[in-house]
Amino acid sequence: MTQTVSRPAGAPQAPLPLDVEAIRADFPILGRTVRNGRRLVYLDSGATSQKPRSVLDAERDFYENHNAAPHRGAHQLAEEATGLYEAARATIGAFIGAPENEIVFTRNTTDAINTVAYALSNAATAKEPAFRRYAVGQGDEIVVTEMEHHANLVPWQQLCERTGATLRWLGLTDDGRLDLANLATVVNDRTKLVAVTQQSNILGTINPLGDIVARAREVGALVLVDGAQSVPHQPVDVTALGADFLVFSGHKMLGPTGVGVLWGRYDVLDALPPFLTGGSMIEVVRMEGSTFMPPPQRFEAGVPMTAQVIGLGAAVEYLQRLGMDKVEAHEQALTGYALARLAEIPGVTVIGPPDTVARGGAVSFTVEGIHPHDVGQVLDDLGIAVRVGHHCAWPVVRRYGVPATTRATFYVHTGYDDIDALADGIRSAQQFFGVAAGGVS
Amino acid sequence: MQLQSMYQDIILDHYRNPHGRGLREPFEAEVHHVNPTCGDEVTLRVHLDGDTIADVSYEGMGCSISQASVSAMYDLVIGKTVPDALATGEHFRTLMQSKGDPAVAEKLEDELEDAVAFAGVSKYPARIKCALMSWMALKDASARAWSSAPAPTEGAQS
Numbered sequence: 001m002t003q004t005v006s007r008p009a010g011a012p013q014a015p016l017p018l019d020v021e022a023i024r025a026d027f028p029i030l031g032r033t034v035r036n037g038r039r040l041v042y043l044d045s046g047a048t049s050q051k052p053r054s055v056l057d058a059e060r061d062f063y064e065n066h067n068a069a070p071h072r073g074a075h076q077l078a079e080e081a082t083g084l085y086e087a088a089r090a091t092i093g094a095f096i097g098a099p100e101n102e103i104v105f106t107r108n109t110t111d112a113i114n115t116v117a118y119a120l121s122n123a124a125t126a127k128e129p130a131f132r133r134y135a136v137g138q139g140d141e142i143v144v145t146e147m148e149h150h151a152n153l154v155p156w157q158q159l160c161e162r163t164g165a166t167l168r169w170l171g172l173t174d175d176g177r178l179d180l181a182n183l184a185t186v187v188n189d190r191t192k193l194v195a196v197t198q199q200s201n202i203l204g205t206i207n208p209l210g211d212i213v214a215r216a217r218e219v220g221a222l223v224l225v226d227g228a229q230s231v232p233h234q235p236v237d238v239t240a241l242g243a244d245f246l247v248f249s250g251h252k253m254l255g256p257t258g259v260g261v262l263w264g265r266y267d268v269l270d271a272l273p274p275f276l277t278g279g280s281m282i283e284v285v286r287m288e289g290s291t292f293m294p295p296p297q298r299f300e301a302g303v304p305m306t307a308q309v310i311g312l313g314a315a316v317e318y319l320q321r322l323g324m325d326k327v328e329a330h331e332q333a334l335t336g337y338a339l340a341r342l343a344e345i346p347g348v349t350v351i352g353p354p355d356t357v358a359r360g361g362a363v364s365f366t367v368e369g370i371h372p373h374d375v376g377q378v379l380d381d382l383g384i385a386v387r388v389g390h391h392c393a394w395p396v397v398r399r400y401g402v403p404a405t406t407r408a409t410f411y412v413h414t415g416y417d418d419i420d421a422l423a424d425g426i427r428s429a430q431q432f433f434g435v436a437a438g439g440v441s
Numbered sequence: 442m443q444l445q446s447m448y449q450d451i452i453l454d455h456y457r458n459p460h461g462r463g464l465r466e467p468f469e470a471e472v473h474h475v476n477p478t479c480g481d482e483v484t485l486r487v488h489l490d491g492d493t494i495a496d497v498s499y500e501g502m503g504c505s506i507s508q509a510s511v512s513a514m515y516d517l518v519i520g521k522t523v524p525d526a527l528a529t530g531e532h533f534r535t536l537m538q539s540k541g542d543p544a545v546a547e548k549l550e551d552e553l554e555d556a557v558a559f560a561g562v563s564k565y566p567a568r569i570k571c572a573l574m575s576w577m578a579l580k581d582a583s584a585r586a587w588s589s590a591p592a593p594t595e596g597a598q599s
Contacts, residue, residue, distance in 0.1 A: 035443065371503065371504040372479075373504035373506070374448075374504050374505050377447070377568070378444060381443055390480045403481075403482075404479055433453075433505075
């Protein structure tokens with residue numbers, strides 16, 4: 001098996017919106033080789049993205065020159081650390097069109113969703129009457145979709161189990177879209193919150209949030225948008241979104257692990273009780289009881305992930321230099337090219353929308369006669385990193401009747417050459433397992 | 442190419458033509474095991490004759506490694522006593538933890554027969570769970586069959 005890369009005959013590809021070679025030079029890890037000297041073809045940014053040097057430098061600079069616990073201490077380092085931490089909050093807020101007091105730092109998307117889910121159940125027993133406004137209990141309903149990542153499904157299942165509320169969901173169509181035919185009945189007067197992803201991590205589908213938000217508004221339900229796969233890849237502005245919460249992870253958008261964001265409308269955040277309690281989130285503590293800070297501090301108990309927040313600020317600045325419009329256009333061009341290249345291979349079936357309309361760059365597929373793990377193993381042997389399995393969205397693979405898929409995801413450093421390597425790698429896997437003609441031998 | 446060290450012909454043969462596949466009667470215990478990281482699944486039944494494994498029948502879906510492993514296990518454990526089969530399972534686990542050390546594979550060759558071909562899997566940490574899933578299921582099912590049986594060995598011995 002060799003890594004010669006074949007371009008399809010004919011149509012030369014339009015130049016990509018981003019300068020891939022220049023961008024690759026910013027990512028130290030893309031300079032290494034894997035599996036006996038092969039170039040790393042990283043097609044797993046949907047799981048976690050690689051980090052440009054400016055992000056690594058920002059973290060290192062913080063530890064080498066400014067390290068202290070923010071919002072504590074009366075010394076110069078504490079002042080500098082607080083300044084950098086809060087400046088990053090403002091940068092990250094501006095990136096999604098939000099004021100800084102609506103940005104809560106969490107560990108990741110999962111943590112952000114749990115913060116909301118636990119606030120809704122804690123609300124029922126809150127001592128402070130103002131915290132009971134969004135209490136969820138028996139007779140109430142929470143709505144999700146069949147497309148959700150486990151992180152935007154299991155916390156709501158658990159909320160319903162804790163409170164006696166009912167979980168309902170919107171199903172999927174055969175071509176990988178949300179089935180909104182019964183939106184008006186699934187989202188109804190009993191609905192307290194609708195939790196929906198903006199972009200599917202497995203199908204790539206970009207959802208029509210406008211319709212869902214409009215229906216939720218009619219019935220007075222809150223809307224939480226899972227932006228883990230959208231905020232890194234397309235411009236997102238919370239003032240246009242119309243939702244009440246937007247959650248996303250730093251590590252999927254060129255930032256460090258260990259930091260995520262919960263954006264919430266200030267008046268909504270202000271009416272929610274805390275999830276985690278302890279230091280930094282309190283106003284007054286007495287042995288008999290305590291009162292809490294206003295948002296965002298109310299939801300940031302303990303010394304925060306300061307270096308990671310500062311690193312995420314640097315990642316946002318890197319993306320802003322590229323321009324999110326260009327990032328989106330770049331990935332759309334790559335997605336169109338990938339769908340075309342995969343369509344040329346007999347036996348390969350894409351799970352998800354077949355074209356680039358309302359679709360992001362997560363391309364999941366099956367190869368007839370070869371299990372996704374084995375496809376992934378052959379690709380790995382060629383230096384190509386993909387994700388295999390159910391992608392933390394088990395109901396989705398079950399819905400489409402496959403045990404698992406292989407998934408390629410793209411980002412700012414992805415070029416046509418990476419997708420050519422993927423297509424050739426799939427053919428190599430077919431040869432290796434003797435299913436080259438697209439059927440089982 | 443490195444891949445051949447894992448995908449030995451013996452493994453691919455077991456994958457394409459699995460031995461003993463299908464769920465059969467009678468059985469004393471049935472278990473369902475999944476590998477939650479990748480969705481591999483196996484349903485496995487054990488039928489004991491006294492303390493001897495008379496049949497292992499199974500259905501499952503998963504990658505070539507998980508499916509070949511259950512087929513090779515079937516060949517190894519039929520006719521063995523439960524303690525002997527579980528001891529073989531421990532040898533297989535040792536092989537999976539060998540990180541590709543040929544000395545370990547050589548030492549276990551007689552004991553593991555075809556299954557020693559899985560030595561190459563031990564170099565790929567993400568795939569070890571695929572190979573071990575069926576052995577975990579066997580251990581679980583044997584324990585249940587053993588405890589549900591009306592003390593057959595004692596009866597035979599007394």
